[in-house]
Amino acid sequence: MTTAPTSTSKVAADASGGSLRFYGVWLLGIAALIVLPMIFSSGGSLTSFSLIGIAIVFALSYNILLGQTGLLSFGHAVHYGLGGFAACHMMNAVVSHGWPIPLPFIPLFGGLGGLVFAVIIGWVMTKRAGTVFAMISLGIGELVASSSLILRSVFGGESGITTDRTALPKMLGWSFGPQLQVYYLIAFWLVLSAIAMYALTRTPLGRISNAVRDNPERVQFIGYDPHVVRYLAFCFAGFFAGVAGGLAAINFEIANSAYLGAIQSGLVLFSTFIGGTAYFFGPILGAILVTYLQLGLTNLTGVWQLYFGIIFIGIVMFSPGGIAGLLMMHRPLIRAGTLWTVIPSYLVAIVPTVALACGVILTIETVARFSGGDPINLFGIAFNPTSPVTWIAAAVLVVGGFFVARLTWRRIADAWDRAATVARDRGYLA
Amino acid sequence: MLEVRDLHAYYGKSHILQGVDLDVAAGEVVSLLGRNGVGRSTTVKAIMGEVAPQGTIRFKGKDIAGLPSYKIARLGLGYVPEHRDIFPSLTVRQNLLLGIKDTRRPGKWRLQDMLDMFPNLAARADTAAGVLSGGEKQMLTTCRTLMGDPDLIMIDEPTEGLAPLIVQQVGDLIARIAEAGVAILLVEQKLSIAMRISKRVYIMGHGRVVFEGTPDDLKANAAVRQEWLEV
């Protein structure tokens, strides 16, 4: 499942095995979604999986804009949030009117919520791309988020509106009270939306979106109106963001103005970019990582925001193609059979790099806990933040780790160059 | 003035320049000829530091290999690249002014001289350079580099995409520059101009210089022309 530009000559040979592998990847993904909760069944992991599922749908929808069409939006959460509100209102309406609509259909209404807004606002917004679009989306995002606090009857003010997912008509005997059932509902919609969004990339519209991203001017001369293309992409992105919002509403049973706000918009931009916009599965990885960090880091350290920042800076600087880009870099090497020449240099690099990371962590935690005096627990070793021993350890790790690590990074680069040359010679790399 | 010895350069792992030697004396006009893709542009880029050079490059006796390009330029080496890197959002005038390295020391060439020389540019002085016609862009880049008052100017394919008449004009311009005492390293495909104005020519093939001599030598040597210039 990739839209990657691949090798030159070996493509035809792969084609027959390709479709098998293609369906294999999808089936594997679905199977994983089904068995995951059986392996990790604690309440905590179920909640995490559910949130990750929602984040994936949201990030994929964002990539329709950023990765596929080249539109940088600072207000994508508007559709997510409106989807959430639409779903909440719909659930409440279903309950109060006694409509026979079971819960699994609700995300569709979330999607419609996101879509309707996109349809209304999108035409003027997508007139232009680039900074103008980005800034309009910032403005619209703030406008909608602030208005949601004023239009209390629809958005419920600061506290938002709540709903009860179990009050809807049952389906297949499921009440959707237990988190497990909600997880499967989310997983179901995740698969559905992912397939739909993947399919979208394979349609004429999807391809033309790519063309608009690369060169909107030229698109006009092959018969397309880039404005229409951007608008349609915007609507699709809005719809799937709304689906994600609807899923969130089901999961939390609440929708409030924070759904719509800049923080959500920023997070989805983060997830998508960090995962990698050039590949379909990039945003999936990004959503998993970011959600996981968000949930996990706060447990480990009080200064999680600092790590969050550092990790992002690191990824942006050292892997601008995102995680997916980093992974896909290796594909030609695997095909050319030269990956094994790089692995040893990776292994060598791990030790000093980890040492460096530990040193940084130790330094940060030492500073952070200096006044509190709580011990730092790093891989089972306790450090006292007020003791000079800790400081020296941190300094040695950082400085020593850095210098040794730098040498090993060079080694990686060299090994890479060699492997890539071979891959190029064998026609697996352009 | 410019002395290049055993110059090597790579794009990634491909070895493009495999030991280029060439010299340009002060005030001299020298052409660097050769087929497409033999590495002529790469040679000048390596001299300017845009491509990492290996080997010796001396300019006015100073080793400039590996210096950042702004330092090389400040030594008095001008470079007009082949893709007409004009600054599209700036006006023609602003483009020209950016050629001046130090506003406190006026050079030989004034803004007005340039505009006089090319009425086309004068008429467009205050329009954004991005809308210039292909030919106008070429004139602009050359003039811009001249504004920096170089002692040696390296021009990469100045006549590409120019109308025949303008090609002649550019030829005249180059001759004028040479008259003003500026040395020129001309990278060209069109033999006619090169032959007309240069004192010496180099021909490149396979990443190294394969022929060196005067235009007359070259005229006399049909075999070289046949093998290295496909004419």
Added chain:
Amino acid sequence: EDTIKIGYIDPLSGGGASVGEGGLKTFQYLADEINAKGGILGHKVEILPLDNKTNPQESLVQAQKAIDAGAHYITQGNGSSVAAALEDFVTKNNTRNPGKEVLYFNYAAVDPSLTNEKCSFWHFRWDASSDIKMEALTNYMKDVPSIKKVYLINQDYSFGQSVRSDARKMLGAKRPDVQIVGDELHPLLKVTDFSPYIAKIKASGADSVVTGNWGQDFALLLKAAADAGLKVNWYTYYAGGAGGPTAIKQTGLDHQVFQITEGFPNSGNQTAMDFEKAFRAKVNLSLWYPRAVNEMRMFKAAAEKANSIDPVKVAAALEDMKFDVLDGGQGFMRKDDHQFFQPIYVSSFGKLAANEPFDEEGTGWGWHLVSRVDTPQAMVSTTCKMVRP
């Protein structure tokens, strides 16, 4: 033996962080105090800090995390919007997961609806709800003849709105002659410059301002007032919060800023003052939340009374429980709505008298008793229809 984990769900980052940190330190201090005396029924108490970024939805994620970590109790205070979401969450959680109930101890979210139409058996509130406070505040104000023109300025969310509507209603009833010359709602924690609002207050000719503003919304409001030289009396809920005292001192409003609370440092009650002293020595903060002390101590008492740390039994024991509060006097947890009733104080901020040892934020000024309302007078009715398990 198991530790009792209490999920502390409040902002530890973003705009509310300063308030949330203060609360966290308070609860950790109280947990240490209980642990030092052997814990609750032999169980140690542990506070799990969980950052909700003042966001209702994030609070639910954090509540779930608390539950997953084995907490049967959560506590929260900063923001009624969060409280409403949490109350709803625990109620649903407890009906869906019988045997795994969670109690929610609310120490500062004072929107009355939390113990009225939204009330829940699983929610207990130790802070006086905003209408109780307004009742007490207006009882004091009605006897101040110099109050003629009142300006209301509040944050635009459920709590601010209830302050505003209660003030209108109660002032109207108790002092019909007082004129409300302005009634302002501004966005929560978003305004950076209050000068335009001060200009309006000034133009209205008000002599008193009533505000429920907290956090930076209070500090900035007073700062702008100070700059413009606005001299009025301030009747507030949270002037004592972070930044407030500094701003008042800068304004030079000596004993012109009033605050309504369930306790304050210079209350004169010896045990409370001893506690304050020890607390300041250890935490380097003044005690903003005397109610947190009541909450934790009463929790211990209830568990001991029920002889169990099972939330359902503790909840039952808490209902109608009487308790001697930190600042003196007796309070009780009303069974009908799980609202705690206790004596309430109006205090003013200014130069300290000889018997008032505590100043605030190093300003040299501190809180001074103005009036005290005893428990029976600080009661309001409820519309709660409690659903019991």
Added chain:
Amino acid sequence: MSAAIEVRAVEKRFGNVSIIRDLNLTVAKGERHAIIGPNGAGKSTTFNLISGHIKPTSGEVRLNGDVISGLRPFEINRRGLSRSFQVTNVFARMTVWENVRCAVLWATGHRYAFWKNVDSLPEVRERTAQILDDIHLTHRRDVPAGLLTYAEQRELEIGITIASGATVVMLDEPTAGMSHAETDRAVSLIRRLTEGKTLVIVEHDMSVVFGLADRISVLVYGHIIASGTPEEIRRDPKVKEAYLGEEAH
């Protein structure tokens, strides 16, 4: 029968400069028409005016008899006019195959379809493959266009232009920057691909112009000073003076 392109009294001003003045040009159906002229004469601007990239200040342009001035580029393209650019203008991050296929999609009627799989549209696939074959880039089909060599990009540029099957094709300096051999190849390519179509071409390379064109128009300062067969143009003294110089072949 109406002409393929008719430009009538078109004027184009930028600010207060008239770049195109009283331009009249008629290109008959099936004709190969070259426009030559000094740099800055307005050749590319003429292309822009005809293809809808910019709008004339006054005057009108007709395509197959219908007025098209004022229409947007994609509307004009849908009526069967297609153009290339002087500066290479391809979809850099997409592969060669995708580049050409995108250009095929509208003409094959798939438009903005989001319910069809592009990979399973046989006529699109065949046509794309055909064009790649024509422009000799089949072996490079999976390379991102941005990584092609300059000459290959120029060829791709031509491929994209003809992919829609337009009946009127306009090429702006298609061989600029190519070597002799490459130029020769490009010329025969253009000749083959525009068989039976109307072609308008701008070139500075006189061998290309005289080798390809049925008729030539000479544009100087935004005005056509001469129009005729290659022979007539070659002999025209005005043209010699304004454009060809001594170097005329």
Added chain:
Amino acid sequence: MLELVVISTLNGVLFGMLLFLLSSGLTVIFSMMGVLNFAHASFYMLGAFFGFQLTKWIGFWPALVLAPLLVGAIGMAVERYGLRNTHKHGHVAELLLTFGLAFAIEEIVSMIWGKSPLDYRVPALLDFPAFTIFSTNYPAYKIFMLAVSVVIFVALLVVLKRTRVGLIVQAALTHPHMVGHLGHNVGRVFMAVFGVGSALAGLAGVIAGPALVTQSDMAASLGPILFVVIVFGGLGSLPGAFIASLVIGLVQTFAVALDGSLASAFGPLDPSAGPSVLTDIWNVTIAQVAPIVPYLLLVIILIVRPMGLMGTRES
């Protein structure tokens, strides 16, 4: 009424100038380098905290000079070791880098100075009312802020006109190599521009710190409005940013001053209708919507005139 108008005008101008002080550095960076610097407000915060700390150690006036220099140095380091490497990967990458930076800076600041507001006071020298109008005081410090803003505006205008830095940076955005070939040290120019922009943010922090709250969340609360100012004013236009600051300051102040709502203009709606979007809209006062007015202005201007008020280019 006259009183309210006069005072609101004054307040609006003062607030507008504060906005300009804050956004001038961002304009310089954004318009010249095209970098959407989300960490700008964080530099502003750093300025405030450095200002606070240095004031404690060496007094306000030295701090006023030193703190911006420090922030400028940090900015230069960020450009040199971060942005410069990211530049080739496009604006989104640059933006995310500054995004991450904003996160990190906020946490570092609260690690060092805590999360509570600091007691950062107006220097004694300026702690008096400059003048009184309609019995409202105007503190000398605010007048000082206004003066600084105007000085910065004029200074920037002159510097940008006089030097070719602007041209060099703009040219380098499209063809950095070419600019180097012309003899300009592009790296240093970029670093300097970013440094100056950051230093301006730092200066704004030192000055605005005592006037507003100095707290670890002060960056987050001011970020977006700064983008509104510079985009509304028009990218690349310093006068535009200046005017936009004034317009937004005035509009917002006057919006607060106005009590009107549809209900007060046309009478209340039929109460039997119950709450709905309509009643929400009907009853909301102009004062309540004041904070969203800038965003409304932004969206409208971008739709009508994508280059902003005085801008010359779109992006």
